[in-house]
Amino acid sequence: MVLRLYNTLSRRVEPFEPLAPPRVTLYTCGPTVWSYAHVGNFRTFLFSDLLRRYLEYRGYDVFTVMNLTDVDDRIIKAAGEAGTSVREFTDRFAEAFFEDRDYLRIKPADLYPRATAHIEHMIALVEQLLDRGLAYRGEDGSVYFSVGAFNGYGRLSRLDTRELKPGARVSSDEYSKEDARDFALWKTASTLDETVGAAWDAPFGRGRPGWHLECSAMALAEIRGRFGIETLDIHAGGVDLVFPHHENEIAQSEGATGRPFVRCWMHGEFLLIGGTKMSKRFGNTLTVRDLREEGVDPASFRMLVFSTHYRQQLNLTDEALEAATEGAQRLAELRERLGRAAAGASPDGVPREVEQLERAFAEAMNDDLSAPNALAAVFTFVRVANRRLDEGAWSAGEAAAVIETFDRIMEVLEVVPRAEVEDDLTAWVAERIKARQRARKAGDYAAADAIRDEVAACGIDLKDTPEGTRWTKRAG
Numbered sequence: 001m002v003l004r005l006y007n008t009l010s011r012r013v014e015p016f017e018p019l020a021p022p023r024v025t026l027y028t029c030g031p032t033v034w035s036y037a038h039v040g041n042f043r044t045f046l047f048s049d050l051l052r053r054y055l056e057y058r059g060y061d062v063f064t065v066m067n068l069t070d071v072d073d074r075i076i077k078a079a080g081e082a083g084t085s086v087r088e089f090t091d092r093f094a095e096a097f098f099e100d101r102d103y104l105r106i107k108p109a110d111l112y113p114r115a116t117a118h119i120e121h122m123i124a125l126v127e128q129l130l131d132r133g134l135a136y137r138g139e140d141g142s143v144y145f146s147v148g149a150f151n152g153y154g155r156l157s158r159l160d161t162r163e164l165k166p167g168a169r170v171s172s173d174e175y176s177k178e179d180a181r182d183f184a185l186w187k188t189a190s191t192l193d194e195t196v197g198a199a200w201d202a203p204f205g206r207g208r209p210g211w212h213l214e215c216s217a218m219a220l221a222e223i224r225g226r227f228g229i230e231t232l233d234i235h236a237g238g239v240d241l242v243f244p245h246h247e248n249e250i251a252q253s254e255g256a257t258g259r260p261f262v263r264c265w266m267h268g269e270f271l272l273i274g275g276t277k278m279s280k281r282f283g284n285t286l287t288v289r290d291l292r293e294e295g296v297d298p299a300s301f302r303m304l305v306f307s308t309h310y311r312q313q314l315n316l317t318d319e320a321l322e323a324a325t326e327g328a329q330r331l332a333e334l335r336e337r338l339g340r341a342a343a344g345a346s347p348d349g350v351p352r353e354v355e356q357l358e359r360a361f362a363e364a365m366n367d368d369l370s371a372p373n374a375l376a377a378v379f380t381f382v383r384v385a386n387r388r389l390d391e392g393a394w395s396a397g398e399a400a401a402v403i404e405t406f407d408r409i410m411e412v413l414e415v416v417p418r419a420e421v422e423d424d425l426t427a428w429v430a431e432r433i434k435a436r437q438r439a440r441k442a443g444d445y446a447a448a449d450a451i452r453d454e455v456a457a458c459g460i461d462l463k464d465t466p467e468g469t470r471w472t473k474r475a476g
């Protein structure tokens with residue numbers, strides 16, 4: 001079965017073909033770390049998490065990058081007001097972002113490059129564009145991209161030429177630019193930039209990078225360095241980034257390399273609250289922190305988000321969250337029942353219903369990542385499975401085989417509440433793992449080893465992975 005994805009560039013759902021399978025390079029525009037990210041930002045990150053997990057389910061080797069924007073106008077202004085450096089100002093919000101990510105059970109990306117750590121790559125990219133005649137220094141000393149000199153500007157956003165017409169947008173740097181469409185690649189340093197530590201030396205003048213430049217430079221630097229390529233398989237982000245951000249990323253990257261920057265552009269739609277788009281201005285922002293404080297189970301929130309296709313607007317309401325919570329609960333209950341029916345047996349014989357589930361799940365996901373249809377298939381299966389378990393129709397081996405498939409699918413969606421799958425043993429092991437972590441943190445390795453031996457005596461093996469300690473129960 002072919003995986004088909006909607007490509008914003010072609011405006012079509014097309015077969016997904018990575019440059020060099022099984023490798024897939026996936027770049028997602030990450031947060032600007034100047035405040036706590038709101039749930040709308042995280043809808044985009046959950047969409048890219050789902051995409052990555054499904055690609056992995058299909059056997060791809062996914063290399064994921066998400067940038068952290070830690071220098072831009074808003075950050076500089078806020079850092080100035082707080083009387084701190086941009087570094088200090090952004091550190092705590094970067095930290096908060098990672099906490100929110102973990103809470104929402106989003107798999108960590110391979111890399112989280114920070115803009116300020118890649119200034120040299122940005123400078124090199126600006127030099128390349130200057131050399132190629134695609135950029136120029138304005139009267140104010142800033143460097144601008146010359147949109148008129150780049151063939152194919154507007155291909156991604158397909159904006160009407162009238163909207164791109166010179167003079168259509170007016171801003172303070174208007175008089176330094178040759179064309180109103182031109183955008184800043186490098187902004188000449190102001191006194192405030194110097195005060196908050198947001199100015200760097202460059203051959204074309206001391207200053208700081210423009211926001212659009214950051215993503216082009218970092219994406220290219222990471223894939224060039226690792227794989228010797230200059231084309232991403234997938235670039236994802238929120239739909240509000242199509243123009244001008246992604247349009248400008250294409251112009252900068254392709255202008256410099258002469259190669260296609262991205263094979264497939266994917267954009268997630270907005271999240272609405274009570275029918276309106278979230279904005280700080282209207283005071284209807286909801287952060288992931290708020291969800292946590294209200295005790296919302298992350299599995300419920302994931303379920304809610306995946307119940308709407310990523311290309312459709314999602315309306316967040318209490319009723320929808322309640323329904324999602326109930327759904328997640330039912331999955332947890334089934335998983336627990338299956339565990340009891342399997343009673344530690346090895347998989348033996350795959351029931352027909354499971355094959356159907358797997359087929360329906362893949363069919364839905366192959367159709368441009370239709371998580372709503374995938375969830376519908378899962379809930380059809382929940383009804384059937386509960387009936388089979390009522391009838392005692394599955395042997396322990398069959399129940400174990402069901403668990404295998406069920407867990408593999410849940411590994412993609414991550415919508416089973418964690419606390420609910422815990423029986424007494426699980427709770428005990430979780431507590432022991434925490435105790436062992438505390439011991440290790442305190443440097444008491446003897447105590448940590450003693451805990452490992454203690455659980456081993458009960459048939460539990462611990463394995464330390466980059467995502468934390470995992471445990472398995474030995475058969476028999």
Ligand SMILES: [Zn+2]
Pocket residue numbers: 028029030215245
């Ligand atoms: Zn970006």
